[in-house]
Amino acid sequence: MKSAKPIAAAVLLTLLGASFSASAYDADWKRGRIYYRSVCTSCHVAMPVGSINPSAKTMAEWSSYIQADKHAKGKDTVKQYVSKSYRASIKSANKAAEKFAEVPDQELLDDIKAFLIKGAKDGEAPASCS
């Protein structure tokens, strides 16, 4: 039983290392804005759901949404639509996907999150889609 503690510590440190590396990235809200408008919104306006303004949710709601990673009420994931493979699949018809084709998935997700948090209803600069 005692030997379980160092193992648990190892796991914690591993997670810490991962989170430390991730937190080193300084998210680019402008890149998030372009991707959100050019990929997310351009698809949403073509679908029945319509566009979703960043100011439609609070910061907490956006954080929860991204953390839960459930797109279309759980039918698929948010990360899927930010992934390199998704960008590769639409880049011939979507210039934002083409431009950011090589951006690491987590960085782009952080960029989008930064834009949404900043533009949230209670954010520092509530934003619309346009």
Added chain:
Amino acid sequence: MGLNSLRQSAGCALAVLLYLFSVTTLAADEPKPLKLTTTADHSKFKELQREFQSGPEVTKACLTCHTEAAGQIHRTKHWKWEHLNPDSGQTLGKKHILNNFCISIASNYSACTSCHIGYGWKDANFDFSVKENIDCLVCHDTTGIYKKPPGLAGNPVIKDMELPPGSGKIVKGIDITKVAQKVGKSSRDTCGACHFFGGGGDAVKHGDLDSSMAAPDRELDVHMDATGLDFTCATCHKTSSHDVAGSRYNPTAMDKDGVHIRGKVDNSNPATCVSCHGNGPHKKEERLNQHATKVACQTCHIPAFARGGVATKMSWDWSTAGERDAEGKQVVRKDDKGRVIYESRKGTFTLGENVKPEYFWFNGDVNYTLVTDKIEKSEGVIRINWLGGSPTDGKSLIWPVKVFRGSQPFDPINKTLVKPHTAGNDDTGYWKNLVWDKAVETGMKDAGLPFSGKVDFVKTEMFWPITHMVAPKENALACVECHSKNGRLAGIQGVYIPGRDANKLIDTIGWGIALLALLGSLGHGLMLFVARRKHQGE
């Protein structure tokens, strides 16, 4: 050493190894994020590692390293809001001119100077020599959260406050320390914070600059396309010593200097099309380059302005302002799209999207009717400014222009335009009390100008050349847009435009040549026919 100790030691070693593995593996998988657009992370500078309580505190910290910046800023139009036109001798700039939309900054400083690159310009006594009054953040913010609301004389809101006072509306304070630690190059967002909102709202004055240009697509602006070339404003408005090139007060209408070459001393305007594209940019169609000797690039390549989904104000009639409802309250009316077209405090507006510009010969000369100039209402529409140019001066091109039309207050006794006190929560502010006499008296007193006590209204026009919202080449104007009877250049004089113009002599000669060619062909055919019959008969 017991078995447990061994297990614990092994566990610890495993923990350290896993930690190192997690960090090094992640580092190996994805390169360390690195900002390539700047050489400095300002959050690492000890001068900025403190809590700031005001804008001037931040500026003081900036100037400890950027020792020459204040001196540079103090020389610029953006700081002085003043420009001496070397050609006309007129002293221009927002500090002096008036326009026919929001009219003038005199006595309205606290509202208008939310777009000044400084802190505290609340009246005519602002000290332009104080270094700490410079606002570095308004141009160098990268967070997008830095805001300077009207009414605070260019100061941002640091702590939550009720604005306007007594309104019950709380404006949240911004984290100015965060903004200071994340400064960087200017961007479309920072320039746009003022230039997209000139006149008190999105797209009000500029028809070719509005919030849609913050992250435009290719169709809206081929240069600023956020997923393409992604130009910032400063890409063209190349800045030297904090002085931003390109000015509406002193524009370059015809650029004969060609492309700017790195390393070559060139004092010409870098914010022209020619400075990058040269004087013969059409590689396949020499005929189009010939057009460029008479027609500005913008004329064909900006087919319409206000194309980004934001309507621009086309006219502003102050003479209808002042209505109150049955309860004595101010009135706001909107059109069927929910856009404001009447306000008691401002009057009546017309709005436009996808607006075709009007076209004029323009040689770069811009003159203004100043508040000290005499005007006559009987002369009809008064031009707030006018563009010089003619088809024969060798300096003019045909330019697209947004024409602002309006009706604004003037003094019928002194025969001058006037500067009313509009913004302000005081007894003479027009927006609060809707009384012109008091508002104009206060404004003119602040400007140090005479006022008779009488107010009338005069129709006015203002002319701004259009130069942004450049469309992709496939969306440039088609020939028939101009080469037709009632085309876009129907009002342009002094140049023969095939398809539009008819000259009896040229037409007679042309049709005569065509008729002769037809007769020649028929005659030649007839002779061949006769010769063949003759040959067959033999």
